[in-house]
Each structure stands twice: as structure tokens, then as C-alpha cells.
Amino acid sequence: xxxxxxxxxxxxxxxxxxxxxxxxxxxxxxxxxxxxxxxxxxxxxxxxxxxxxxxxxxxxxxxxxxxxxxxxxxxxxxxxxxxxxxxxxxxxxxxxxxxxxxxxxxxxxxxxxxxxxxxxxxxxxxxxxxxxxxxxxxxxxxxxxxxxxxxxxxxxxxxxxxxxxxxxxxxxxxxxxxxxxxxxxxxxxxxxxxxxxxxxxxxxxxxxxxxxxxxxxxxxxxxxxxxxxxxxxxxxxxxxxxxxxxxxxxxxxxxxxxxxxxxxxxxxxxxxxxxxxxxxxxxxxxxxxxxxxxxxxxxxxxxxxxxxxxxxxxxxxxxxxxxxxxxxxxxxxxxxxxxxxxxxxxxxxxxxxxxxxxxxxxxxxxxxxxxxxxxxxxxxxxxxxxxxxxxxxxxxxxxxxxxxxxxxxxxxxxxxxxxxxxxxxxxxxxxxxxxxxxxxxxxxxxxxxxxxxxxxxxxxxxxxxxxxxxxxxxxxxxxxxxxxxxxxxxxxxxxxxxxxxxxxxxxxxxxxxxxxxxxxxxxxxxxxxxxxxxxxxxxxxxxxxxxxxxxxxxxxxxxxxxxxxxxxxxxxxxxxxxxxxxxxxxxxxxxxxxxxxxxxxxxxxxxxxxxxxxxxxxxxxxxxxxxxxxxxxxxxxxxxxxxxxxxxxxxxxxxxxxxxxxxxxxxxxxxxxxxxxxxxxxxxxxxxxxxxxxxxxxxxxxxxxxxxxxxxxxxxxx
Amino acid sequence: xxxxxxxxxxxxxxxxxxxxxxxxxxxxxxxxxxxxxxxxxxxxxxxxxxxxxxxxxxxxxxxxxxxxxxxxxxxxxxxxxxxxxxxxxxxxxxxxxxxxxxxxxxxxxxxxxxxxxxxxxxxxxxxxxxxxxxxxxxxxxxxxxxxxxxxxxxxxxxxxxxxxxxxxxxxxxxxxxxxxxxxxxxxxxxxxxxxxxxxxxxxxxxxxxxxxxxxxxxxxxxxxxxxxx
Numbered sequence: 001x002x003x004x005x006x007x008x009x010x011x012x013x014x015x016x017x018x019x020x021x022x023x024x025x026x027x028x029x030x031x032x033x034x035x036x037x038x039x040x041x042x043x044x045x046x047x048x049x050x051x052x053x054x055x056x057x058x059x060x061x062x063x064x065x066x067x068x069x070x071x072x073x074x075x076x077x078x079x080x081x082x083x084x085x086x087x088x089x090x091x092x093x094x095x096x097x098x099x100x101x102x103x104x105x106x107x108x109x110x111x112x113x114x115x116x117x118x119x120x121x122x123x124x125x126x127x128x129x130x131x132x133x134x135x136x137x138x139x140x141x142x143x144x145x146x147x148x149x150x151x152x153x154x155x156x157x158x159x160x161x162x163x164x165x166x167x168x169x170x171x172x173x174x175x176x177x178x179x180x181x182x183x184x185x186x187x188x189x190x191x192x193x194x195x196x197x198x199x200x201x202x203x204x205x206x207x208x209x210x211x212x213x214x215x216x217x218x219x220x221x222x223x224x225x226x227x228x229x230x231x232x233x234x235x236x237x238x239x240x241x242x243x244x245x246x247x248x249x250x251x252x253x254x255x256x257x258x259x260x261x262x263x264x265x266x267x268x269x270x271x272x273x274x275x276x277x278x279x280x281x282x283x284x285x286x287x288x289x290x291x292x293x294x295x296x297x298x299x300x301x302x303x304x305x306x307x308x309x310x311x312x313x314x315x316x317x318x319x320x321x322x323x324x325x326x327x328x329x330x331x332x333x334x335x336x337x338x339x340x341x342x343x344x345x346x347x348x349x350x351x352x353x354x355x356x357x358x359x360x361x362x363x364x365x366x367x368x369x370x371x372x373x374x375x376x377x378x379x380x381x382x383x384x385x386x387x388x389x390x391x392x393x394x395x396x397x398x399x400x401x402x403x404x405x406x407x408x409x410x411x412x413x414x415x416x417x418x419x420x421x422x423x424x425x426x427x428x429x430x431x432x433x434x435x436x437x438x439x440x441x442x443x444x445x446x447x448x449x450x451x452x453x454x455x456x457x458x459x460x461x462x463x464x465x466x467x468x469x470x471x472x473x474x475x476x477x478x479x480x481x482x483x484x485x486x487x488x489x490x491x492x493x494x495x496x497x498x499x500x501x502x503x504x505x506x507x508x509x510x511x512x513x514x515x516x517x518x519x520x521x522x523x524x525x526x527x528x529x530x531x532x533x534x535x536x537x538x539x540x541x542x543x544x545x546x547x548x549x550x551x552x553x554x555x556x557x558x559x560x561x562x563x564x565x566x567x568x569x570x571x572x573x574x575x576x577x578x579x580x581x582x583x584x585x586x587x588x589x590x591x592x593x594x595x596x597x598x599x600x601x602x603x604x605x606x607x608x609x610x611x612x613x614x615x616x617x618x619x620x621x622x623x624x625x626x627x628x629x630x631x632x633x634x635x636x637x638x639x640x641x642x643x644x645x646x647x648x649x650x651x652x653x654x655x656x657x658x659x660x661x662x663x664x665x666x667x668x669x670x671x672x673x674x675x676x677x678x679x680x681x682x683x684x685x686x687x688x689x690x691x692x693x694x695x696x697x698x699x700x701x702x703x704x705x706x707x708x709x710x711x712x713x714x715x716x717x718x
Numbered sequence: 719x720x721x722x723x724x725x726x727x728x729x730x731x732x733x734x735x736x737x738x739x740x741x742x743x744x745x746x747x748x749x750x751x752x753x754x755x756x757x758x759x760x761x762x763x764x765x766x767x768x769x770x771x772x773x774x775x776x777x778x779x780x781x782x783x784x785x786x787x788x789x790x791x792x793x794x795x796x797x798x799x800x801x802x803x804x805x806x807x808x809x810x811x812x813x814x815x816x817x818x819x820x821x822x823x824x825x826x827x828x829x830x831x832x833x834x835x836x837x838x839x840x841x842x843x844x845x846x847x848x849x850x851x852x853x854x855x856x857x858x859x860x861x862x863x864x865x866x867x868x869x870x871x872x873x874x875x876x877x878x879x880x881x882x883x884x885x886x887x888x889x890x891x892x893x894x895x896x897x898x899x900x901x902x903x904x905x906x907x908x909x910x911x912x913x914x915x916x917x918x919x920x921x922x923x924x925x926x927x928x929x930x931x932x933x934x935x936x937x938x939x940x941x942x943x944x945x946x947x
Binding site: 051076079116222303422426 | 856875901907927
């Protein structure tokens with residue numbers, strides 16, 4: 001079955017309900033350049049001391065995507081003057097990221113330990129929260145903290161292990177031979193050439209086994225990142241540092257980014273050879289090794305020494321994706337994506353970025369539908385200051401082409417808690433559950449009394465946008481033209497305001513972008529900029545004008561005294577779009593004088609084609625006309641089937657017995673696939689019969705062709 | 719000789735380094751105006767109310783740090799750490815030997831206005847102020863010369879900056895300082911609250927479990943020695 005999916009349907013089925021989605025789309029749409037949903041995790045109540053909240057990491061509960069956890073440098077563990085324990089915080093959301101609380105649940109792992117000093121967070125398949133943290137006593141020690149009680153209770157530290165920059169991932173695939181095994185890569189500085197090392201644990205960090213992985217025989221290692229494939233194979237990417245290539249600022253070094261694989265649950269790492277496979281071939285790349293990412297002459301800067309590679313695995317087909325930095329012919333450090341379809345043996349590489357700015361800090365995640373998401377940072381120092389931009393790129397074709405958006409532009413200069421040299425940390429966070437990307441970065445606060453760095457949560461769909469049904473191209477002229485002899489535009493001051501009204505009965509979500517025609521001059525096409533994504537409730541209206549465009553897209557001022565072009569609006573719903581053009585004359589000195597003209601134009605609507613997409617359809621499968629099937633030891637067997645034409649991401653199946661409810665994670669299901677789940681029947685259900693109701697996709701995270709066939713009821717005779 | 723990682727000041731990348739000795743010279747700030755220091759150092763040290771039992775002894779032997787050209791010392795609750803970063807333990811041990819020797823030299827007579835500060839300090843303190851070589855974690859990965867002893871009581875832990883300001887008034891200057899390290903762990907960010915022309919600095923650290931408290935007191939050795947002796 002082929003089904004068109006509207007924006008509204010996406011919102012309705014995105015896991016948190018339309019009201020919440022609309023609320024925080026509306027709340028954020030006027031404050032950032034974002035198209036993705038942005039939420040400032042901190043607020044004046046939860047962050048009264050204005051912590052810097054750097055180096056954030058994010059985890060989403062695979063069985064309940066409404067439950068999200070973030071760690072950042074938002075507080076330390078230790079003891080107070082009175083000796084009372086102080087826990088480091090975990091930011092937690094139970095509503096899909098709309099609201100957040102700060103839970104001080106990471107205890108001091110050993111006496112006299114300071115920290116945290118580095119961190120990474122994850123959930124395992126059983127919803128247990130796990131956090132890898134670096135602590136400092138008389139040496140560097142890492143710990144995995146695990147949830148052993150209720151979600152907000154103090155976590156329990158495991159064994160000390162490791163050294164610098166611990167990361168973390170867990171095998172969540174039920175069919176994997178290494179199911180529930182935990183892996184934590186780190187960098188061993190206690191050997192001559194630092195070595196990428198991976199510890200593994202079968203008990204959530206209670207005990208850790210350390211295994212050397214990277215090849216440090218010739219060059220020191222750095223930047224170790226990890227990903228676990230659904231078949232239980234584990235991959236790391238690391239770099240070998242092969243000599244400095246250029247000086248500060250934005251110092252570069254020669255390097256290879258190499259992938260290694262373990263096929264034995266982390267016991268050994270030689271499956272791709274003793275050094276692994278270089279994802280970019282034999283030639284070196286040049287990547288950042290700098291304490292001055294940015295322009296020190298124009299404001300604050302960041303460090304980027306292990307901020308140049310990441311790895312992820314497609315949860316559906318097991319393809320491996322890496323992202324890494326290479327200075328190419330553009331002269332800029334650029335983000336590249338490499339894909340392997342043969343478990344890391346060979347790679348194909350494509351550039352993610354556009355060759356116009358230094359770019360670094362790439363992190364990659366792959367959604368259930370194979371969409372790739374890359375979070376990265378670039379900077380623009382063409383104006384008086386340095387503007388850092390958190391960006392998110394998506395590829396719907398395995399990395400061949402990329403759709404990019406600026407999540408937030410930020411000048412850190414006025415942010416008092418932004419320390420030059422360590423603005424957001426060495427890395428940030430992005431992950432995917434189902435067909436949604438979840439991310440966090442350290443950016444400029446939203447709605448705080450004091451402008452500062454905060455952890456900023458974002459969420460973006462992995463669904464390729466539906467072809468818009470309607471588009472509107474409104475001419476725009478903004479700025480000052482002083483030259484009386486210029487025949488492109490008469491001398492004067494020009495302003496444009498475009499008003500958009502939703503005449504429909506449903507909320508309308510639409511994109512706006514700017515297509516410049518000037519600059520450049522004459523017969524050359526100008527740049528295209530995404531402005532924002534907005535939502536209007538029925539009968540609401542908003543406007544985009546010259547000031548708004550300048551603030552969002554040209555924070556350092558227009559590139560020329562005036563600009564011309566089109567504001568293009570793309571919408572699934574029909575809109576009213578009207579442009580208002582006003583002008584003012586200039587006196588002989590070029591100063592703006594009196595208003596001299598106004599024109600109002602109704603913008604024509606252009607109707608476009610719709611596209612279709614294959615969707616899944618999850619159902620509980622009846623057996624012999626009913627749903628009572630019991631194992632010999634009394635567990636209820638529930639068969640979940642995807643009878644749709646599209647793949648279904650991971651979901652949750654819930655059975656509500658008349659004496660209590662039980663939920664079980666349900667893995668991704670290809671079209672036509674099914675799985676048996678085994679539910680423990682709560683005591684007291686049989687009285688004498690045991691009634692129950694089965695709900696597939698109980699958390700409503702899978703977009704289906706039919707949402708009405710997810711529930712079935714049954715009864716077992718006592 | 720290998721380059722070494724150095725302290726990075728906010729807005730400044732690298733400060734000068736003394737590579738000829740294989741050590742890194744920490745931040746070189748202008749030596750404060752002597753008269754001002756002489757007047758204020760004793761007042762600041764007397765009125766701060768954060769120093770404990772063994773601080774007069776440490777202060778009495780401040781000259782020994784000056785004799786080995788240590789520019790600054792960091793006073794923690796239970797240790798005193800020199801600011802010079804040594805790339806190898808051996809280099810630091812040679813400096814530690816010089817410090818031990820300097821502690822045996824005859825001490826200068828304190829100035830009258832500093833007498834109360836140094837009252838009760840023993841003539842010899844090698845047993846109390848044990849010279850050793852340590853790593854100053856989490857600040858950096860170098861070796862430092864230090865006085866350590868588990869029984870040392872130098873600085874009251876977790877005193878709030880608000881308390882300091884109540885006693886001393888607002889600082890002459892407050893500046894952030896990012897302490898870069900060789901590894902990828904989170905760097906320490908200190909906020910330095912300067913008094914007595916920069917001779918005495920009350921520093922808070924973003925690694926402290928209790929924000930807005932004094933993590934350490936940083937003493938400019940040369941100017942403070944001149945003010946006291």
C-alpha cells in the first residue's frame with residue numbers, strides 16, 4: 001500500500017502528540033535559525049549558577065523514546081563542607097524532550113575523586129541508564145555508572161578502568177551473540193604512543209576487561225569512537241597522528257582515520273587487520289589538531305584535537321558509516337562521510353559540507369530507515385566577529401547528497417560562561433531511535449535572563465520531507481541604494497514585508513528560504529539560504545521581513561548595501577501570502593527622508609506534485625482466532641507482524657492483564673516479518689480466567705498505514 | 719627538547735616558555751607595585767580568614783620558593799604546589815632538591831607588619847613541609863614541586879567567594895583562565911580574584927563540587943616575599 005504522509009500526520013505520530021510538538025515548534029521558531037525542534041534544556045530555575053554545560057552527550061531509551069537523558073558539564077560530584085555527598089547531574093526528559101529536569105544522580109565514585117572530566121551516556125536494551133565518566137584522584141580513572149534503582153535514584157559506580165576520554169555503547173540487539181555487552185573505548189596515555197583501547201563488560205561495568213585495539217606501533221592514536229552493529233560486530237574509528245601539517249590558528253595534522261572491527265564481543269580487534277582499514281584510502285588526510293578553532297583575532301575560539309571523527313551503523317542493514325575531517329582542495333577542513341557495505345572492508349567517501357568554511361566536530365547517527373544525520377560545527381569570520389554555527393545535515397541516499405540546516409548561529413564573545421579554548425567541548429551528541437534523530441549541543445541559551453552557553457536539545461525527523469503541494473515565490477528587496485546612476489535599482493531605501501496567513505482548519509507547517517538574485521551581479525545565480533520552518537494554527541498569521549532576514553541569515557550585515565531575490569515558501573497546505581513593498585527617498589547626502597511609496601501584492605500559489613512513501617503496519621497476530629498462547633512455563637506468546645510495505649523501526653509492545661501491565665521492546669521488523677514476544681503473566685491474573693489487551697507500538701513511535709489495528713483483546717481460560 | 723603543553727590564558731594562546739631549562743614558565747604578570755603590595759599583602763593574608771594552622775609555617779618558608787625562582791605557588795587545603803611545569807619527573811626532582819636545600823638556608827627576619835602572620839612558625843619544617851614531586855591533576859599532565867603532608871592544614875575548604883568579599887571587599891580584578899592540558903579531558907577553568915595588586919589571588923575552579931568557593935590561593939612568590947621579609 002502506498003500512502004501519502006502529510007506534515008500533520010508526522011507530527012501526530014512522532015511520539016509525543018501533536019499538542020506538544022506544535023507547542024515547542026511555536027516556542028522555538030522565532031528564536032533560532034532552526035528547522036529542527038530546539039529546546040534549551042536548562043533554565044533559570046534549574047541552572048541558577050549559569051554552568052557552562054559543555055561536552056554534552058545524549059541517550060534515548062530504545063523502548064520508550066519519550067525518555068531521554070543528557071549529560072554535560074553542568075555540575076560536579078564531591079562532598080560539601082559538611083561532608084554531605086554531592087551528585088553530578090543527569091538532565092532527564094520524560095516527554096520526548098519538551099521539558100527537562102536536573103537530577104543529581106552521579107555520585108563521587110571513589111573518595112577524593114574530582115569530576116566528571118569526560119562523559120558518554122547510553123541506555124541498554126532493558127532501559128537501564130549507563131554513563132561512562134572520567135574522574136581524577138591521583139591519576140585518571142574511568143567508571144561506568146549504572147542504574148540499579150528507580151530512574152532518578154543515585155547511580156552505582158562500577159570498577160575503575162581506563163584513562164582519557166571514555167566513550168560508551170551497548171549491544172542492544174536481542175539476536176546478537178553479544179547482547180547487552182557494554183563497550184567503552186578510551187585512550188591509553190600510559191604507553192609511549194597513546195593507544196586506542198576498548199574495555200568491555202558483561203555486567204554493566206561492574207567489572208571491565210581492557211583490550212588494546214588501535215595500532216600505535218608507528219604513530220600515536222587519538223579520537224576513538226565506537227558503534228555496535230545489529231549482528232553483534234563492533235566497530236571503532238580512531239586516528240593515527242602522523243605529524244603537524246600547519247600552524248595555529250586552525251592547526252592541522254596529517255593523519256589516517258582507521259576502522260577496526262571485533263567479531264568476538266570485544267575480546268580481540270583484528271578482524272580488519274592489525275591496523276584496521278583507512279576509510280579514505282592510502283593517502284593521508286589533514287585534520288584539525290588545534291587549540292584555536294576559529295579566528296583568535298576576532299573573538300573566542302575552541303579546541304579541536306579529538307573532534308574529527310565518529311562512527312555509526314545502520315540498524316536496518318548493518319552498513320557502517322563514518323564521518324571525518326579532511327582539508328581538501330577548498331583549503332578548508334571539511335566533513336566527509338564514508339560508507340561501507342561490507343563490514344568495514346571497503347569504503348566510499350562523499351563530502352558533507354560545501355567547501356566554504358572550516359568545519360569540524362562531526363557526529364553521525366543512522367535512523368531505522370537508513371537516513372544519515374550528521375551534526376557538525378563551522379564558523380564564519382567574514383564579519384567583525386567569529387560566528388560559530390551548529391549544523392545538522394541529513395542524507396536520504398546513503399551519503400551521496402546532503403540536506404543541511406543551521407541549527408543555531410552563535411557569537412560566543414558576549415557569553416560570560418564561554419571559555420575561549422573550550423567553548424562546547426571536544427564532542428557533542430546525536431543519536432537516532434526509529435526514524436527520529438535526537439541531538440544535543442552546547443549553544444547559546446534560549447529565553448534565559450543572562451545570555452550564556454546551555455545544553456540545547458534538538459529533534460529532527462529522518463523522514464524525507466514530502467514533496468510540498470504548494471509553493472509561493474515572493475519578490476524581496478531590502479536595503480539602501482545610494483548611487484543615482486545605478487540602473488539596476490533606482491536610488492532609494494527599500495523594504496519588504498511578506499505576510500503569511502493560514503486560512504485552513506488545520507495547523508499549517510511550512511518552510512521558508514531565500515533565493516538571492518543580487519548579489520551576485522548580472523547573469524549569475526545567487527545563493528539559496530534556508531530561513532526557517534514555521535507552524536501556523538488556523539487563522540494565525542506571521543511575517544518575514546528585511547530585518548528578520550538580516551538577523552537570521554546575515555548577522556554581520558547584508559553582503560551588499562541592498563539585496564534582491566525571492567522568499568520561497570513551501571507548504572503542504574494552501575496559504576494566503578501577501579507582500580508589502582515600501583520605499584523611501586534619499587536626500588542629496590544619501591540620508592533616508594520621507595516615505596515615498598507602498599505596494600501590496602498577492603503572491604500567486606503554485607501547486608506541486610505529491611510523493612508517496614511505503615509505510616509499515618504493525619499488528620498483533622491471532623492464532624486459531626484468538627490470542628491465548630502459553631509457553632509450558634506459563635508465559636503469554638504474542639506475535640507481532642509488520643504487514644505493511646515499508647520497514648518498521650523498534651517499538652514497544654504492551655500487554656495489559658487484568659492484574660497489571662507488562663511491556664517488552666520489539667525490534668525493527670522488515671516488511672512481512674514477525675516476531676514472538678514472551679510476556680510473564682502477573683500473579684493473580686487467573687481468576688479463574690485471565691483477560692488481557694495487547695497493544696503494539698504502544699509508545700506510538702512507528703508511523704503506520706493503519707493506526708487502528710494495533711490493539712487486540714484476548715483471554716486464557718483458567 | 720620537546721615542546722610542552724602550557725597554560726592558556728583566556729584570549730591569549732600561548733605564553734612564553736623557558737625551553738632552555740626544559741620547563742615552562744607560568745603566566746608572567748607584571749610585578750605589582752612594591753609599596754602597594756607591602757601594605758596590602760599582610761592585610762589580605764591577615765583578614766581573609768581562610769588560612770589554617772600550618773599556613774604561618776608555609777609562609778615563613780616562602781623565601782625558599784623564591785630562592786629557586788618559583789614564580790607562583792598554589793595553596794590548597796593540604797598541600798602547596800609550585801606553578802612551574804616540568805616535562806619529566808627527573809627535572810622536577812632536581813628542582814625539588816634545590817627547594818630542600820633552600821629550606822635549610824637561614825631565614826630572613828620578617829618585617830614588623832608581618833610578624834603576627836608568621837608568629838609560631840618553627841625554625842625548621844622539613845618534616846611538616848615534605849618536599850615531593852607530584853602531578854597537579856586535573857590541571858595539567860606535567861610534574862610539579864610541592865610541599866605535601868596528609869596532616870597539613872593550610873586552607874579552609876569550600877569557603878565561599880562571598881565570604882572573601884565580605885572580609886576583603888571586592889577584588890581588584892576578576893579574570894577567567896583556562897588551563898589547557900595535553901589530553902582530551904575537560905580543561906580546568908579558574909576564575910582568578912586578585913588582591914594586593916595581584917600578589918594574592920583567590921581562585922575558584924569549575925571542577926569544584928561546590929561552585930563559587932575558593933579552590934586555592936595563588937601567591938606571587940617574589941612580590942609576597944618582598945612584602946613579608
